[in-house]
Amino acid sequence: MKLLQQFGRYILMLSVVFTRPNRWRFFWKHTFLEIDQIGINSLPIVALMSTFMGAVIALQTASSMESPLLPDYTVGFITQSSTILEFSPTIISLILAGKVGSNVASEIGTMRVTEQIDALEIMGVNSLNFLVLPKITAALVFFPVLVVFSMALSMFGGWLALLVSDLTTTEIYILGIRSFFNPFHITYALTKTLVFGFLIVSISSFYGYYVKGGSLDVGRASTQAVVSSSVAILIANFILTQLMLLS
Amino acid sequence: MIEVKQVSKSFNGQKVLFDIDHVFEEGQVNLIIGQSGQGKSVLAKCIVGLYEADAGQILFDKRNFTEMDRNERSNIRQEIGMLFQGAALFDSMTVEQNVMFPLQMFTKMTKAEIQARADFCLDRVNLAGRNKLMPSECSGGMQKRVGIARAIAMNPRYLFCDEPNSGLDPKTSIVIDKLIRDITQEYKITTVVITHDMNSVMEIGDHILFIHQGKKWWEGDRHSIINATNPEIESFVYASSFMKEIRSLLQKKAQ
Numbered sequence: 295m296k297l298l299q300q301f302g303r304y305i306l307m308l309s310v311v312f313t314r315p316n317r318w319r320f321f322w323k324h325t326f327l328e329i330d331q332i333g334i335n336s337l338p339i340v341a342l343m344s345t346f347m348g349a350v351i352a353l354q355t356a357s358s359m360e361s362p363l364l365p366d367y368t369v370g371f372i373t374q375s376s377t378i379l380e381f382s383p384t385i386i387s388l389i390l391a392g393k394v395g396s397n398v399a400s401e402i403g404t405m406r407v408t409e410q411i412d413a414l415e416i417m418g419v420n421s422l423n424f425l426v427l428p429k430i431t432a433a434l435v436f437f438p439v440l441v442v443f444s445m446a447l448s449m450f451g452g453w454l455a456l457l458v459s460d461l462t463t464t465e466i467y468i469l470g471i472r473s474f475f476n477p478f479h480i481t482y483a484l485t486k487t488l489v490f491g492f493l494i495v496s497i498s499s500f501y502g503y504y505v506k507g508g509s510l511d512v513g514r515a516s517t518q519a520v521v522s523s524s525v526a527i528l529i530a531n532f533i534l535t536q537l538m539l540l541s
Numbered sequence: 542m543i544e545v546k547q548v549s550k551s552f553n554g555q556k557v558l559f560d561i562d563h564v565f566e567e568g569q570v571n572l573i574i575g576q577s578g579q580g581k582s583v584l585a586k587c588i589v590g591l592y593e594a595d596a597g598q599i600l601f602d603k604r605n606f607t608e609m610d611r612n613e614r615s616n617i618r619q620e621i622g623m624l625f626q627g628a629a630l631f632d633s634m635t636v637e638q639n640v641m642f643p644l645q646m647f648t649k650m651t652k653a654e655i656q657a658r659a660d661f662c663l664d665r666v667n668l669a670g671r672n673k674l675m676p677s678e679c680s681g682g683m684q685k686r687v688g689i690a691r692a693i694a695m696n697p698r699y700l701f702c703d704e705p706n707s708g709l710d711p712k713t714s715i716v717i718d719k720l721i722r723d724i725t726q727e728y729k730i731t732t733v734v735i736t737h738d739m740n741s742v743m744e745i746g747d748h749i750l751f752i753h754q755g756k757k758w759w760e761g762d763r764h765s766i767i768n769a770t771n772p773e774i775e776s777f778v779y780a781s782s783f784m785k786e787i788r789s790l791l792q793k794k795a796q
Contacts, residue, residue, distance in 0.1 A: 418618035
């Protein structure tokens with residue numbers, strides 16, 4: 295019952311978020327700030343994670359390939375498909391749920407408990423639209439960029455690991471990466487990313503905006519935001535995979 | 542002038558405000574006083590629309606705020622300035638940007654005009670030249686003054702101050718009180734101050750509403766509150782030993 299109530303409140307929040315901004319100039323300015331805050335600032339962690347995960351995927355695949363019937367380029371192919379289909383869109387989104395989600399929830403939550411949101415409302419500003427819409431827009435614009443960046447680095451990491459370990463050659467790895475490439479998988483991955491980006495920012499904003507109490511409650515809201523957006527990502531991942539790959 | 546008619550408010554089935562009727566006069570500092578937890582802040586938040594009253598009407602110069610939709614309320618709110626208990630400055634903006642914010646958001650003033658208005662407001666609260674400070678670099682008293690500067694930036698018709706002296710030393714409190722009184726008289730605005738500070742009551746209380754157990758218990762001015770015989774008011778006014786001493790001195794003088 296409480297979950298249903300929360301969901302209803304979340305939908306009502308979104309109906310207020312998606313209204314015309316008071317001033318477009320402020321909206322664009324905030325959107326660019328948010329792209330920097332939640333997008334560009336996430337580049338280092340995404341780069342680090344992607345390079346190492348790509349390397350590990352490639353090494354694990356190479357180590358478990360014992361059958362001589364499997365062609366050499368299989369390692370490149372598996373690295374490519376697991377990166378595009380699952381690792382970059384889903385795992386990176388889960389990492390971003392932790393980094394961006396807690397940041398958004400604690401920022402908005404702190405504004406709530408220090409009455410900054412009340413101050414906006416008193417001035418006549420639609421605080422939800424003012425605070426949340428630029429964050430959602432920034433996520434929708436920049437998360438796909440992060441995921442494409444992650445895909446490239448993951449495959450680069452795989453190549454580097456295989457080369458250093460002398461398990462394959464560059465030509466064979468590239469052949470593997472290009473083998474059976476399905477462009478629809480990129481559409482699928484980017485669609486997932488857009489949905490995940492929206493879920494992370496909107497759910498985290500929801501927990502931050504409706505926080506009550508003090509700093510402890512902001513911390514609690516931040517944790518709840520990360521947990522809930524991670525669960526939402528996993529559920530959405532399952533539904534989108536059913537809808538886009540199997541139907 | 543703000544009229545409050547039969548306003549009630551409950552939280553989770555617990556009634557906090559009981560049919561409050563009151564008029565906050567223009568050009569005067571109207572105080573809402575009472576002990577903590579009696580409903581002062583709830584009443585003020587109902588008036589400005591941060592809480593929705595369960596029943597009753599709130600009229601801003603005969604305009605019924607309770608029946609307005611979000612857009613109409615937004616227009617009225619541009620006529621309201623509010624100083625929050627913790628100042629509620631936007632901590633990612635400088636002092637100057639805080640003051641400029643409502644002007645940039647709601648007016649069509651040029652950059653130069655906005656700058657001039659912000660400078661004027663900061664000068665009015667004796668903060669000229671502090672434009673580039675961040676809120677975290679300001680003392681409590683300075684933050685309150687920036688809050689006042691931001692509240693008056695749009696030339697409001699109504700000014701709300703929620704415990705403007707909380708956390709301030711007595712000397713700074715007097716500065717803030719004087720500022721509120723001067724601005725009220727200068728711009729002929731309707732000012733509503735929520736406080737439980739007796740110094741403020743005696744300093745600026747033109748018109749006082751005493752709330753007790755969510756009900757309107759008493760109204761009067763700073764002169765009449767001293768002689769009020771109501772036991773709840775007496776225990777509030779003469780709660781400190783300093784005030785008790787003053788009372789005994791006054792009584793001795795009268796004899």
